[in-house]
Amino acid sequence: MFIFLLLLIGVLAWMAVTFRSRRAVKDCRWRENRTLDSAEGRYFICMNCGAETRRRDGTAPEHCLMPGGRG
Numbered sequence: 001m002f003i004f005l006l007l008l009i010g011v012l013a014w015m016a017v018t019f020r021s022r023r024a025v026k027d028c029r030w031r032e033n034r035t036l037d038s039a040e041g042r043y044f045i046c047m048n049c050g051a052e053t054r055r056r057d058g059t060a061p062e063h064c065l066m067p068g069g070r071g
C-alpha cells in the first residue's frame with residue numbers, strides 16, 4: 001500500500017512539472033529593446049522562444065510569434 005502512495009505522489013509531481021514547463025513555453029515573455037526601434041515600430045523579442053517583432057502601437061504581442069507554433 002505504501003508503494004502505491006509513493007507512486008501516486010511521483011506521478012502527481014511529474015504532472016505538475018510537465019504542466020509548469022508547458023505553460024512556460026506557452027507564455028511568451030516579450031521584452032522591448034528601444035535601441036532597436038525603427039520606423040516599423042517598437043522592437044520586441046520573446047525571451048522564451050526568441051521570436052522577434054516590431055509593433056507600431058508599442059505594446060507587446062499577446063501570442064507567441066514563433067513559426068511552428070510552440071505556444
Ligand SMILES: [Zn+2]
Nearest residue numbers: 028046049064
Ligand atoms: Zn515566444
